[in-house]
Amino acid sequence: xxxxxxxxxxxxxxxxxxxxxxxxxxxxxxxxxxxxxxxxxxxxxxxxxxxxxxxxxxxxxxxxxxxxxxxxxxxxxxxxxxxxxxxxxxxxxxxxxxxxxxxxxxxxxxxxxxxxxxxxxxxxxxxxxxxxxxxxxxxxxxxxxxxxxxxxxxxxxxxxxxxxxxxxxxxxx
Amino acid sequence: xxxxxxxxxxxxxxxxxxxxxxxxxxxxxxxxxxxxxxxxxxxxxxxxxxxxxxxxxxxxxxxxxxxxxxxxxxxxxxxxxxxxxxxxxxxxxxxxxxxxxxxxxxxxxxxxxxxxxxxxxxxxxxxxxxxxxxxxxxxxxxxxxxxxxxxxxxxxxxxxxxxxxxxxxxxxxxxxxxxxxxxxxxxxxxxxxxxxxxxxxxxxxxxxxxxxxxxxxxxxxxxxxxxxxxxxxxxxxxxxxxx
Numbered sequence: 354x355x356x357x358x359x360x361x362x363x364x365x366x367x368x369x370x371x372x373x374x375x376x377x378x379x380x381x382x383x384x385x386x387x388x389x390x391x392x393x394x395x396x397x398x399x400x401x402x403x404x405x406x407x408x409x410x411x412x413x414x415x416x417x418x419x420x421x422x423x424x425x426x427x428x429x430x431x432x433x434x435x436x437x438x439x440x441x442x443x444x445x446x447x448x449x450x451x452x453x454x455x456x457x458x459x460x461x462x463x464x465x466x467x468x469x470x471x472x473x474x475x476x477x478x479x480x481x482x483x484x485x486x487x488x489x490x491x492x493x494x495x496x497x498x499x500x501x502x503x504x505x506x507x508x509x510x511x512x513x514x515x516x517x518x519x520x521x522x523x524x525x526x
Numbered sequence: 527x528x529x530x531x532x533x534x535x536x537x538x539x540x541x542x543x544x545x546x547x548x549x550x551x552x553x554x555x556x557x558x559x560x561x562x563x564x565x566x567x568x569x570x571x572x573x574x575x576x577x578x579x580x581x582x583x584x585x586x587x588x589x590x591x592x593x594x595x596x597x598x599x600x601x602x603x604x605x606x607x608x609x610x611x612x613x614x615x616x617x618x619x620x621x622x623x624x625x626x627x628x629x630x631x632x633x634x635x636x637x638x639x640x641x642x643x644x645x646x647x648x649x650x651x652x653x654x655x656x657x658x659x660x661x662x663x664x665x666x667x668x669x670x671x672x673x674x675x676x677x678x679x680x681x682x683x684x685x686x687x688x689x690x691x692x693x694x695x696x697x698x699x700x701x702x703x704x705x706x707x708x709x710x711x712x713x714x715x716x717x718x719x720x721x722x723x724x725x726x727x728x729x730x731x732x733x734x735x736x737x738x739x740x741x742x743x744x745x746x747x748x749x750x751x752x753x754x755x756x757x758x759x760x761x762x763x764x765x766x767x768x769x
Contacts, residue, residue, distance in 0.1 A: 366648065369648075410645075417647050418647060418648060419641075419645040419646065419647050420645050420646045420647075421645070422639050422644045422645050425643070425644050425645070425646075428646045432642070432646065435642050435643065437640075437643065438636075440537055440632065441537050443632035443633075443635060443636055444537060444628055444629060444632045446632070446635065447628045447629075447631040447632040447634075447635055448628050450631075450635070451628070451631060462621075463621075463624055463625055463628060464537070464538055464540065464625060464628070465538045465539050465540035465541075465583055465587065465621070465625060466537065466538030466539070466540075466581055466583050467581070467583070504641055505640060505641040505642070506635055506638050506640060506641075507638050507639045507640070507641065507645065508638075515631075515634055517627045517628070517630070517631055518627060518630060
């Protein structure tokens with residue numbers, strides 16, 4: 354099975370996005386799914402034990418090599434600092450992430466301001482996408498988060514989002 | 527990238543309200559409406575006196591607060607009415623709490639390990655119009671685009687800051703030379719770079735005229751990274767400038 358591990362490592366490295374186990378299975382052929390799973394686990398373990406500059410992470414439903422967070426300052430020297438999201442965009446994103454599928458009017462109501470600008474930015478950055486249209490008068494657009502969102506925020510899937518604290522408290526009152 | 531001037535401190539009227547509540551150490555489940563309404567209105571006054579355009583939502587919330595305040599002032603009928611109506615603040619409080627939880631959620635998201643900030647992957651990410659030096663998607667601007675953009679910039683400037691015309695003599699030629707000098711030194715400039723430190727209304731107009739003139743003479747070119755993007759000015763290749 355050593356060769357399988359090598360192949361997996363190479364595929365994950367070469368991929369530009371997190372590579373899912375399904376996609377790997379497709380690429381590798383009708384290989385035994387269990388074998389792939391166990392090789393992946395071995396790979397994960399190896400990298401963890403290696404304690405090197407890169408880790409193998411499970412994000413966005415797939416696997417991806419990522420630098421260790423402690424080394425961020427160094428890598429930033431190489432890549433420069435990217436423009437980050439504004440608080441407005443982050444709030445809008447949070448609302449969409451937790452309430453998807455959601456229409457713009459709902460987002461506007463929750464934040465108390467028009468979400469048009471942040472929404473456009475989020476769409477451009479591909480963190481948010483149009484899921485469809487709501488079947489009510491006006492047929493407003495419905496929004497949801499993307500796979501890229503999971504990738505950027507280091508989430509395996511949406512269920513990994515922490516629960517909203519205050520809302521829980523409100524319900525309990 | 528839109529040319530919006532936003533009050534950086536507050537993300538909207540709800541945010542302002544939360545700020546006031548926190549500042550006054552108020553229990554959000556028992557807001558002294560009169561106090562909060564007054565403070566909120568005071569803030570709006572201040573913002574308006576600074577000549578800042580307020581989003582309509584701020585005014586909507588102002589009237590909501592005043593409405594709630596008036597309802598609270600009505601004599602409380604010990605009998606049925608008060609009980610049926612319930613606390614007039616309730617809806618607002620629920621909205622505030624909900625907004626607050628999403629604000630926290632946003633902070634929570636930001637505190638995660640973010641790709642391209644805290645951790646990095648090997649992949650190539652094609653992001654939306656980034657401000658790169660050589661952006662092949664630049665659209666060459668027409669004169670009309672430039673004028674429209676100029677209008678926007680000037681209208682955003684705080685009118686009080688535009689000083690009266692001072693007696694200094696200046697000519698269009700001077701402005702042209704200044705721009706050419708800066709461009710030769712700095713290779714490329716943002717449209718806003720050229721305008722942002724200018725206070726003299728006449729100088730601003732001259733600068734725009736100078737840019738237009740130089741474009742007409744094909745000595746400079748203006749590029750925009752897509753609609754509503756930043757505008758860059760560069761020397762036209764092969765142009766032999768004067769002095």
